[in-house]
Amino acid sequence: MTNTLHRYGTPESFRDDFVVFAISARGRNDRDCAEKLRAFLRLALPHHPVNLGDASKGALLRGSTTMTPVAHWRRVHQPDPEAVIRGLDGPTTAAVVFDNPAALRAFLEDVRQADLGLSVNISGLTEEARQWAAAAGITRHSVEYSLGFHGPLDRLPDRRILEITTMCGHGMLSANFVKKMLDWVTEGRRRPEEAVAYMARFCTCGVFNPARAKRLLEASAGGR
Amino acid sequence: MQIDPKKCVGCGNCLPVCPMGAIAIDPRTRRARVNADECVECFACYRGMSKEHLNPTFVRTVRRVLGWFRVRFDPEPDICPTDAIVPQELTWPRIVRRAFSDPLVPHESTGVHGRGTEEVKTNDVTGRVQAGEAGFVVEFGRPGVGVRFREVQQVTRMLARLEVGFEPRNPVTSLMRDPAKGELREDILTEKLLSAIVEFKTTLDRVPELVRALEAEAKGLDTVLALGVSARCGPDGSEPLADLLGGMGHLVYRGKTNLGLGRPAPAARGAA
Structure with a gap:
């Protein structure tokens, strides 16, 4: 999956977007990897990630099958990271998202010391990633660049929508829904944090960045 | 995916959440009704929306009465009030839609969730892209x-005419x-x-030729391509791609x- 490779935005727009994920290689180190992946997620918790997820089960916020009408007035948007960690039970991609570089650096240091033996990748600004890794005593192994989108680009939504939809690289977050949320925030029908929680439930692997989405929504609603 | 007409109350909440815009209200x-030809079986509506289990007749009545007074209930936007979204049993070839569109379904050919590819993410273990090589990911x-x-x-x-070798452990290659x-x-x-991802690797010197070929081919498509190129770094963490791609104007x-x-x-x- 290239679920985090093609996030859309200027370099400046990624100042609060740091995705780190761990993955096992099929047939190479995927046996008994679940405990290591759970350990990876647990290492992140003291650094206050804004999202985390298990690509085979789901993220911090998920749709519920047992809603009651009370939810329309008193919706609980309370994430439960321990539930995500407990649910991880086999080979998958475990992802965590931070909104500041200090947390990322501290987390990388913990991951290096834990020596889990799993592949760990940073998805973000590549030069900064190299520097953050070096600060944690890590020399990068490989790099993959996004060359962006090509073809009939008139089929894509506008920049404000793309910046948010591409934070779910699997495409689960619809452009029409983001537009609806942007309109609702602009009209004052929902607060940005509520709109962000609705959107986050559609990103199943936990790489959606609610902090960046909230900032982008607020900027767009403010007439950017 | 289908919407049960006996349960649906026509609230419209599911319309904007469909990534393909395949759901509409039948006038x-x-x-609500799903356009089966446009639906990609991604399960975004089924899984992303929360579900209440209200009585459809009751909900329709309330909506009708409110409508007489030009009042519209302002519900949570990601809830189906009557649990009307129903997955259908998929058979070949339609089942490939879900395999390529629902990120929670692992591909049988690779065992990987999402789009089924490991790309450069596990290159430190697999050694798939070596020094002097470039890995392409065309989505x-x-x-x-x-x-x-x-x-x-x-x-x-x-790409085949340009004699690239497709990645064997890739869902598209398996088809x-x-x-x-x-x-x-x-x-x-x-x-x-x-979406679907095609992967191949080549030598670094062919990167400009292949990027240009893909960009040219994309102009004749009715969809968009997202291109990614990867390389292995040297012992000091240096890599050759940024300068190479920068020289092409990227x-x-x-x-x-x-x-x-x-x-x-x-x-x-010993395998890597």
Whole structure:
């Protein structure tokens, strides 16, 4: 999956977007990897990630099958990271998202010391990633660049929508829904944090960045 | 995916959440309906929306009474009030839609969730892309446009003519009837997907030629391509791609960085 490779935005727009994920290689180190992946997620918790997820089960916020009408007035948007960690039970991609570089650096240091033996990748600004890794005593192994989108680009939504939809690289977050949320925030029908929680439930692997989405929504609603 | 007309109350909440815009309210029945040809079986509506289990007759009555007074209830936007969204049993070839569109379904050919590829993410363990090589990741239909396999085949045929070797552990490659010609199975060509990824690797000196070929081919498609190129770093962490791509006019600043912390399990060592 290239679920985090093609996030859309200027370099400046990624100042609060740091995705780190761990993955096992099929047939190479995927046996008994679940405990290591759970350990990876647990290492992140003291650094206050804004999202985390298990690509085979789901993220911090998920749709519920047992809603009651009370939810329309008193919706609980309370994430439960321990539930995500407990649910991880086999080979998958475990992802965590931070909104500041200090947390990322501290987390990388913990991951290096834990020596889990799993592949760990940073998805973000590549030069900064190299520097953050070096600060944690890590020399990068490989790099993959996004060359962006090509073809009939008139089929894509506008920049404000793309910046948010591409934070779910699997495409689960619809452009029409983001537009609806942007309109609702602009009209004052929902607060940005509520709109962000609705959107986050559609990103199943936990790489959606609610902090960046909230900032982008607020900027767009403010007439950017 | 289907919407049960006996349960649907026509609230419209599911319309904007569909990444393909495949759900609409039927003006005749005033119920939501899925356009089966456009639906890619991604399960975003089914899984992303929360579900209440209200009585449909009760909800319709309340909505009708409110409507008489030009009052509209302002519900949570991601809830189906009557649990009306129903997955259907998928058979071949339609089942490939879900395999390529629902990120929670692992691909049988690779065992990997999402789009089924490990790319450079596990390169520190697999050694798939070595020094002097470049890995290409060509994603079709992303973001939010969708693609049919016949358009994927248009590009894989072009790549085959340029004599690239497709990644064998890739879901699209597993559906090729003739990888040397880039030809896919006939029976899937009209199936629509949220996205699909074609992978191949080549030598670094061919990167400019192949990027230009892909950019040119993309102009003739009815969908968009997202291109990614990867390389292995040297012992000091330096890499050759940024300058190479920069020389072609590509300002590259974002991507994935494999930190090299992975290693094969003892039994698998020696393979990488």
